Amino acid sequence: MSASAVGRFGDPARPAVVALGGGHGLSASLSALRLMTDRITAVVTVADDGGSSGRLRDEMGVLPPGDLRMALSALCDDSEWGRTWRDLLQHRFSTDGPLDRHSVGNLLIVALWELLGDTVGGLDLVGRLLGARGRVLPMSMVPLCIEADVRTQDGRAEVVRGQTHVAVTPHRIEQLRLDPVDPPACPEAVAAVMDADWVVLGPGSWYSSVLPHLLVPELRAALLGTSARIVVTLNLTPDDETAGMRAVDHLAVLRTHAPELPIHAVVADPASVEDVGELADLCAATGTRLLVRQVRRGDGSAVHDPLRLAAALRDVVDDYLGDVGTTTGTDALGGT
Incomplete structure (x- = not known):
């Protein structure tokens, strides 16, 4: 070399x-x-706006934590300690109440953000808890909305708004943009x-x-x-x-x-x-x-x-x- x-x-x-x-x-x-x-x-x-992440984003004005949680879990230490905390982060409640389908990790991350007032610091702290083999960061410091210009099968131009809707659109996507731009x-x-x-x-x-x-x-x-x-x-x-x-x-x-x-x-x-x-x-x-x-x-x-x-x-x-x-x-x- x-x-x-x-x-x-x-x-x-x-x-x-x-x-x-x-x-x-x-x-x-x-x-x-x-x-x-x-x-x-x-x-x-x-830009996630669905599920547990979307609910926390709407209720608290925070970054959607779900994809960040999944990335942290993927990097957890390959030990009983790391795997246990990974499984806890990924655990979802199943109830008839307001906690239904919320993941423990999403709640933990948002709680740390509120406690520390520091988005990156909170993620780093969860990474330390997991013994993460690397670092997880958001691409932006504000929640984003994805918009797509699509072309329907009959040739009409439409706008699809929101990550959950873009992800399942049956129409051909022609252009993508973010809000805020x-x-x-x-x-x-x-x-x-x-x-x-x-x-x-x-x-x-x-x-x-x-x-x-x-x-x-x-x-x-x-x-x-x-x-x-x-x-x-x-x-x-x-x-x-x-x-x-x-x-x-x-x-x-x-x-x-x-x-x-x-x-x-x-x-x-x-x-x-x-x-x-x-x-x-x-x-x-x-x-x-x-x-x-x-x-x-x-x-x-x-x-x-x-x-x-x-x-x-x-x-x-x-x-x-x-x-x-x-x-x-x-x-x-x-x-x-």
């Missing part, structure tokens, strides 16, 4: 990685990343992106969890200005908001919302790519390296396997460090 590579990436065995997203997709990414480094920062969307980014999240070796986008709900990070001006500027390399992990299956979209369409939408964003590598599962050759051609045309590798569980379910995804991401990192040779076949970076 060259001295320049070591200087650029610090400790190559412990790269500093920032993962952007929310919900189950971000949890999948964090479950894999924790197997390859402990220098992890999760930057989480704060110029939200303040979390300063610690901006600093983490600028200091990172790698930034991972996806997997996750493309419009309601992944793309919103690119619409926060300060965070977008950091993603464009960082020296970190950006990796996109594609989803295993479409969801409601991306029904009918192919792997190449996901990348095209990313380019539409952030055409100047450099994408250095793409990780895709072969069973989730309709035309590997077309995806490889698109990546080659944009100077993006492509790793096509099975990253789903062996039982065929549409769930990322942490070990397989970690191995794929590690190969992407090692390839840039010059520690692996050229491969051929569907495991090749930059081709098929």
Whole structure:
């Protein structure tokens, strides 16, 4: 390994990685990343307006805590202590009263915010309680609303408002925006992106969890200005908001919302790519390296396997460090 590579990436065995997203997709990414480094920062969307998070957001005017809680749980220490506190955070009440479907973790996080008056400090304290292998931060310091311009099947233009509605829209999404349009980014999240070796986008709900990070001006500027390399992990299956979209369409939408964003590598599962050759051609045309590798569980379910995804991401990192040779076949970076 060259001295320049070591200087650029610090400790190559412990790269500093920032993962952007929310919900189950971000949890999948964090479950894999924790197997390859402990220098992890999760930057989480704060637009959830449903369920326990939505109720707390409406009642108390706080950031929706649910996706933040899930990210913290994914990074918990792999010990009896860490797993016990993770399970407690994820526990939901089932009652006939006002606590019904509230998670303990959501209530704990909001209580700490109220007690400390410090959003980031409260999340860091929960991370210490879990022995978290990394840090969890909100992408913005204010609750956000997602709006989408959609095109119905009969050609009418409509606006869908709210993350829970965007996530299940049956219509083709044409453009995404945030309300407020110029939200303040979390300063610690901006600093983490600028200091990172790698930034991972996806997997996750493309419009309601992944793309919103690119619409926060300060965070977008950091993603464009960082020296970190950006990796996109594609989803295993479409969801409601991306029904009918192919792997190449996901990348095209990313380019539409952030055409100047450099994408250095793409990780895709072969069973989730309709035309590997077309995806490889698109990546080659944009100077993006492509790793096509099975990253789903062996039982065929549409769930990322942490070990397989970690191995794929590690190969992407090692390839840039010059520690692996050229491969051929569907495991090749930059081709098929």
